[in-house]
Amino acid sequence: MNISEDELEQRLRALFADERLDLPPPPDAGTVIVTGARRRRRRRHVVQAVAGVAAAAVVVAGGLNVFRLHTEDGTAAMSPPGTGAGVKPPENLTAGRSPEPSSPGPTGTQSIQVSAPPGAATSRTPRPPASPRPSTLPAVTSGPLLAADGFGRLKLGMSEADVIAQTVTLSDAQAGAGCTVYKAQGSGVPAAASVVISKAAGLVVVTPDVAAHTAEGIGAGSTKDQILATYPAAKDEASDVVAPAGGAAEYRFRLGETGVVQTSLTSVTQDCAG
Template sequence: MNVSEDELEQRLRALFADERLGVQPGASAEEAIVAGARRRRRRRHVVLSASGVTMAAVLVVGGFAVVKIRSSDSSTVMAATSPELSTQPPAPATSGPPSAVSAGPTSHPQQPPPSGPPPGHAENPPHTTGGRGATTTPSKPQTSKVTTGPLLTASGIGALKLGMTEAQLTAQGMTVSNKKSADSCTYFDVKGGGLPTSVNAAVSQSNGVVAVTPAAAAHTPEGIGAGSSKEDVITSYPAATEGSDGLVAPAGQVSNYHFTLTQAGEVAGVYLYSVYQDC
């Protein structure tokens, strides 16, 4: 049977309009729809939160990498510009929370300067004179030498020697005068016979001449005489000791020099005494 298109359309319309084909919603359909909408909304929030956390993690990791690169660059620049820091080993990279990185780059501790003098530099270098490597050691203070007047040696003056008797003096052509005796000694003036100046001598009966006192200001072979300072005497004769009227210094094995001093501490006279003096 042939059915026209219009008739077919009318039948379909009538079929779809039949109430028996409609589906009536249940009593709880509205609550189910609302609950489903809420579930979809929560899923959307969860997805958005997870996406935000993932993005934050990506940003933190990227920032950590940037800070680390900048810290390495700054350490490299500091090592290149400071020879002192260049000797320090680079600080090891430490892993930790982002807050530790954001505190700023760590500072490199500086080594304290070395104590004492720099290498090759002596703290108290010796005094050098002359050519390279020549050194000088401190010498004794130079004394002012006295060379004027007669020379008084450890054995006597001129031809007059310690231990000579009065007969030996006259046998040498010396003239004896102004004799004075006291106890076992004789005191007199002696001149001539090879003497550079007149001398007052003390002659012991057992030891001969035991004391010589020149009339003129004499000096010793070491250059100590009238005008020399007390320090000059001690420098020339380190073994000198204080005496009753000045300083006493060893002259030889059997004699001593006696230096009388002025109130200013200068030598006024030089005399020779035997260690066997008994006058």
């Protein structure tokens, strides 16, 4: 159905004028509106008061921390308000250029310590490591020398007559089967010693009565480890350690609680006990 615009307008006006479409306001509408307006007004006042207090706190804090900038000789100095001293920044504080580090000085009664950046060299000289304690005792050089071929003028293989010819006195003879033990003394030997002379092989054993040492520094007080380190071919034999002394002789070291207590030189070609 088609209707004209005028007819439509009239129908709408009649519809809007119908009293049945009116919604009457509640009896307390005015009171509700006034109360809501007062509530919004109080909230606005509270918000304004809080904002004012916060602004005042910010202003006070900023006043305590603000730095006064002023220009002097083309440079800028910074100092807290209320103090006369200023901290002068580096001279190269210009736009586009980062300041170079400078050494801070003491302020007032406080000393400022600057930590070195990682990787920077420090001026403290490192303490040298403690010297390790030696694992072995020093070489023994005290007492007479018991060489690899004899003792003083006595040489392995000498006959009894040859020994006496070296201004050595033989005494306290203890004869055995083919061998005789003597006490040897005199200017031909550095110190008194016990010697064994074989009728077939001559002088075969020399044992000084005092602490003697070898040419390699093994003597009284030397440890077994020292003997083995000095003579790698040394071997245990009962309570002794036997080490080669050249091709024709060997050393026999008697060990005690303090190390070597006696050293003997023995021929490897002999027919009697040492």
